[in-house]
Amino acid sequence: MANEGTSTGESSVRREAATRMAEAAAAWLDSLDEVQRRTARGAVPADDASDTERRRWFYTPTDHGGLTVHQQRPAQQQAAMRLVSTGLSRPAYVTAATIMGLENVLDQLEGFVTRFDRERGRDPGQYYLRVFGEPGGTRPWGWRFGGHHVSLNNLVADGELVATTPCFLGADPATSPLLGGATSRPLGRVEDLARDLVRSLGTDLMARALLLPRAPSDFVTANRTVLAEGDQVIPLSGVWRDERFADPVEQAKLQALSDRIDEAAGLTEHDHRTVAYSLAPKGVPAAHLDAEQRGLLQALLGTYLDRAPAGLSPLATYADDAVLDTVHFAWAGSTEPGLPHYYRLQAPRLLLEWDNTQRDANHAHSVWRDPTTDFGLDALAHHRAAHHSA
Known part of the structure; x- marks a missing residue:
C-alpha cells in the first residue's frame, strides 16, 4: 500500500x-x-x-x-x-x-x-x-x-x-457445529476457493502446482519481520514473545505440543527446502490458467485483499490480465476436504499463505503480506527523505 x-x-x-x-x-x-x-x-x-x-x-x-x-x-x-x-x-x-x-x-x-x-x-x-x-x-x-x-x-x-x-486471520476450530445443522467456518471461502482451483487443474498443471504430497505444519514464513530466500517453517514453540515460560511444566507442555505437530507433518529436510519461501514464485502462473480458473483465482485473492478498509482493497489491480498473469499458485498436501493442506499465492508485492494442518486439519491460518513494503517501510523511508534530508 x-x-x-x-x-x-x-x-x-x-x-x-x-x-x-x-x-x-x-x-x-x-x-x-x-x-x-x-x-x-x-x-x-x-x-x-x-x-x-x-x-x-x-x-x-x-x-x-x-x-x-x-x-x-x-x-x-x-x-x-x-x-x-x-x-x-x-x-x-x-x-x-x-x-x-x-x-x-x-x-x-x-x-x-x-x-x-x-x-x-x-x-x-x-x-x-x-x-x-x-x-x-x-x-x-x-x-x-x-x-x-x-x-x-x-x-x-x-x-x-x-x-x-502483515494482516493475519486464523480460526481454531476452523469448523464448528451450530444449531439446526449449520456450520461455523469463518475462513471457509479462503479454503474452499483454493481447493476448487487446485482440483480444477489438469495433470500437467497439477504437477507444477503441487510442491509436496504432504503439508507443512504451519505457514512457511511464520511471523518473521523480514522475509528472505530459503525461509522455512518455524516450530510452534518459536512463535512466542518470550523464549521460555517461567513455569517449567507449562514450557514442557508447549514444547511437547510443538514436537507433536512437527512429527505429524512428517517433513524431511528435503521437503522443507522444497516448500521453503523463495523470491522467485513457485507453482503455476495465472497466465497458464483458463478463464474459469482465473475467475476462481480472482475470488480467492479477494478473500485476502478485501480485508482492507472499504475502497482500499488492491483487488482491482488484478483485473488487469497482465498483472493477474504474474500471480503464482502453489499447493502442498491433500486436495481432499478435511485433510492437511497448504497453499501459497505469490507475485510482485504479494504473498498470501494458508495452512489447515493442525488439530486434524481443523485449525486454519491465513496471512496477507507485501514482502517489499510490510509495516510501511517504503513510506517511512520516503517520508524521511522528503522531510528530514539535509
Missing part, C-alpha cells in the same frame, strides 16, 4: 481512512488513564532500529504488546474495537470478531484446562492494542492489534493510510 504513484482519488480515500483511524485512536487514548496509556503507547514509527517493537508480530496466544481487553473498562473496550473496525472492511471486521469469540469454543474443546503460563490460556480478553506515535497530522503514526489468530498492522504517513500488512 505504498503512497507513491497513486491517483488523486485513491489518495483521497487513503486520507479519509487515516482520518477515521486518527479520530478513533485519539478517542481511545483519551479514554485511558495515565497508567493504561503508558502501556498503550509506542514509539513514533521510523525506518530504523527505534521501530523494532512495532514490527514484532505474532499469531499465537502470546503477549503481542500493548493494552489488553482485560485491562480496559467496557467503554474503553468499545473505543478500542472502534479503532480496530477502521482498519478492516465490514466482512473482515465480522470475521475478526468471530475469531476472537472462538477462544471460548476452543477452551471448551480442550476441556477448559489450557494455561500457557498464565491464568487462562484460551482467552477472548487477551487481545492487545498499541498506538505508535501521535494520531493525526503529517508525522508517521500507526497501530497494532493482535492476539490468538488475529494480527493487524497499520501505518499512516503524511496523512494517508499507507500500509495494512
